[in-house]
Amino acid sequence: MSTGLPSPTIGVERHLLLCATPTKALCGDPAMGAASWALLKRLLRERGLEDPGRPQGIVLRSKADCLRVCAGGPILLIWPEGLWYGGVTPERIERIVDEHLIAGRPIDDWVIRHTPWQHVSGGGATAT
Numbered sequence: 001m002s003t004g005l006p007s008p009t010i011g012v013e014r015h016l017l018l019c020a021t022p023t024k025a026l027c028g029d030p031a032m033g034a035a036s037w038a039l040l041k042r043l044l045r046e047r048g049l050e051d052p053g054r055p056q057g058i059v060l061r062s063k064a065d066c067l068r069v070c071a072g073g074p075i076l077l078i079w080p081e082g083l084w085y086g087g088v089t090p091e092r093i094e095r096i097v098d099e100h101l102i103a104g105r106p107i108d109d110w111v112i113r114h115t116p117w118q119h120v121s122g123g124g125a126t127a128t
Contacts, residue, residue: 011057013049014101016040018088019067019075027066028073032089036074037063039090043097059101072112081106084113 018040020033040061044050049059069075072086076096083106085096092110100106 010052013054013057013059014081015060015062015079017062017064017067017077017079019065019069019073020063021065027069027071027075028087033074035090036076036088036093039093040076040097043094047097047102049097049101069112075112080117082115082117083111084115085110086112 018033018037019027020037021030044059044061048054052058067075067077067084069084069086074088076085076088077083078085078100083100085092085107087110088096096107096110
């Protein structure tokens with residue numbers, strides 16, 4: 001029986017959170033966010049980043065209503081790096097996928113915040 005979740009034996013390289021369709025359009029145009037989300041989904045599939053056989057692990061994606069930035073959206077958060085991109089229009093999505101996710105070179109000019117993942121004592125983790 002399939003749960004729709006990745007197999008526990010598949011590694012996860014990154015998790016992308018895109019503030020794409022906010023119910024309160026404070027950070028950006030919901031139509032722009034929806035277009036960015038549609039392109040992100042397509043490019044991740046086309047570039048093989050969702051392939052369970054990918055040696056680096058898959059790239060997960062989640063559409064968020066709000067990432068609590070409330071300006072300069074759509075906003076894309078990439079874990080585990082903790083890099084936040086602002087103004088993530090469809091025109092920027094392809095470059096982020098190709099340069100950051102595939103080539104490993106973040107686009108510093110578009111980064112609005114950096115909150116790297118930090119492990120804390122006691123086995124938990126927190127963003128800094």
